[in-house]
Amino acid sequence: MTPIELSNLYQTLRTRISIHCPNSCAEISLPLPSDFGDELAFYRLVIWGYALVNEAAKIPLAFLTNLPPLKANYSFRNEISTLRTYVAHNLDISKKRDQKTYAFVHRWFKEACGRGTPNSASHYSNCCTYLAYKFQEMLNGAIEACDLLDDPEDGARLVADLKGRIDLAWEAYRFDPLVEECAARLGNPGFDLLAIRSKHLEKWRRVLSQADENERQRVLEQQIEADLLEAIGDALPQIIRENLQRVAASTDATVAALLLLRETRRIGTMTLPQIVELVSSHVLDQGNSEVEAKSVDDSN
Numbered sequence: 040m041t042p043i044e045l046s047n048l049y050q051t052l053r054t055r056i057s058i059h060c061p062n063s064c065a066e067i068s069l070p071l072p073s074d075f076g077d078e079l080a081f082y083r084l085v086i087w088g089y090a091l092v093n094e095a096a097k098i099p100l101a102f103l104t105n106l107p108p109l110k111a112n113y114s115f116r117n118e119i120s121t122l123r124t125y126v127a128h129n130l131d132i133s134k135k136r137d138q139k140t141y142a143f144v145h146r147w148f149k150e151a152c153g154r155g156t157p158n159s160a161s162h163y164s165n166c167c168t169y170l171a172y173k174f175q176e177m178l179n180g181a182i183e184a185c186d187l188l189d190d191p192e193d194g195a196r197l198v199a200d201l202k203g204r205i206d207l208a209w210e211a212y213r214f215d216p217l218v219e220e221c222a223a224r225l226g227n228p229g230f231d232l233l234a235i236r237s238k239h240l241e242k243w244r245r246v247l248s249q250a251d252e253n254e255r256q257r258v259l260e261q262q263i264e265a266d267l268l269e270a271i272g273d274a275l276p277q278i279i280r281e282n283l284q285r286v287a288a289s290t291d292a293t294v295a296a297l298l299l300l301r302e303t304r305r306i307g308t309m310t311l312p313q314i315v316e317l318v319s320s321h322v323l324d325q326g327n328s329e330v331e332a333k334s335v336d337d338s339n
Contacts, residue, residue, distance in 0.1 A: 040168070040171040040172060040174075040175050041074070041075070042071040042072055042073065042074065042075065042084075042171075044175075045071065045171055045174055045175065045178075046071055048174075048175065048178040048179065048182070049064075049067070049091065049096075049178060051178075051182055052064065052096070052099075052178055052181055052182050052185070053096075055182055055185040055188075056099050056103075056185065056188075058188075059188050059198045059201070059202075060099065060198070060201055060202055060205060063096075063098065063099050063201075063205050064095060064096040064099055065094070065095040065096070066095070067087060067090050067091060067095045069083075069086055069087050069090050070083065070087070071083060071084065071087050072084060072167075075164055075167030075168055075171060076160060076163075076164050076167075077160040077163050077164065078157070078160065078163040080163065080164070080167050081126075081163045081166050081167050081170070082126045084167055084170055084171065085119065085122045085123050085126050085170070086123060086126070086127065088119045088122075088123075088170065088174055089119050089120065089122075089123040091174070092115065092116045092119055092120075092177075093116065093119075093120060097208070098201075098204050098205050098208045099181070099201065099205075100116075100177070100181055101116070102200070102201050102204060103180070103181040103184040103185065104177060104180060104181055104184070106184040106187055106197075107183075107184065107187070108180050108183055108184070109176075109177070109180035109181075109184070115173060115177055118147070118173075121140055121143050121144065121147075122144060122147065122170075124140055125140055125141075125144045148162075148166065150169075151165060151166040151169035151170070152165035152166050152169070153165070188201070204248070207244070207247050207248045208244065208248075209243075209244060209247065211236065211237075211240055214236055214240070214243055214263075215232070215233075215236065217259065217260060217263055218232050218235065218236050218263055218267075219232060220260075221260060221263045221264045221267055222267055224264075225264065225267055225268065225271065230267075230270055230271070235266065235267065235270055238266075239262075239263075239266045242262070242266075243259060243262060243263065246258060246259055246262045247259055
């Protein structure tokens with residue numbers, strides 16, 4: 040398997056899928072190595088492979104590799120993701136997660152070239168050949184699975200399923216308006232919404248794909264609001280000065296009401312209408328008490 044042959048295999052897959060789902064497999068702009076001869080070639084192959092399985096053809100490959108001949112639970116995506124983490128990130132051996140990455144990669148190297156730590160061009164050449172064979176197996180299996188999309192009995196159902204998965208695989212930016220809207224309703228206290236979106240992106244995609252077709256918007260908003268509330272924690276959605284401007288009550292009454300709101304939210308046994316009613320009545324009672332006290336003082 041050469042780099043050119045590997046590239047041609049992917050182009051064949053793109054052509055087969057485009058018959059049923061146009062533009063579902065993107066072009067890979069990252070270059071493959073010119074040959075599989077050294078360490079740099081291995082790094083380039085890993086980065087190209089990561090772009091293939093996690094970006095350019097993420098949804099179609101995941102779908103097709105779960106069909107015959109490869110069938111379910113094809114784990115190559117995790118393998119290439121771990122290799123890419125190793126070649127592209129500054130790992131910290133003191134962290135358990137990075138220790139697991141190192142352990143996996145050194146086992147992988149041992150299997151690929153006979154050495155847990157490659158130290159020659161020939162070692163890395165063997166690693167390239169080993170990895171390229173895995174890409175070949177995956178792409179050939181996906182291309183063969185495309186025959187099922189042409190099947191006169193089950194093909195239409197499979198194509199509809201694939202199109203549905205592609206439609207629900209939202210690009211990250213499509214979540215931004217919803218996140219901003221939900222944050223505004225909660226009185227966003229200045230959090231980095233992009234960071235929150237990045238942290239929860241895959242979870243939100245799963246929620247979207249698993250929700251009933253008629254409930255997707257509501258279920259997704261519900262999950263986003265829950266994640267925003269978790270990020271907010273005990274922080275009040277508005278600072279005291281802003282609340283004083285909105286509520287016609289003294290500082291003491293407002294502070295007491297806000298503290299009460301924080302406690303009821305932490306306990307989590309009250310519905311939102313109950314919390315609003317409780318806080319409102321507390322503010323009014325406190326305000327009325329202050330007015331009565333002032334009236335008594337004035338009469339004296």
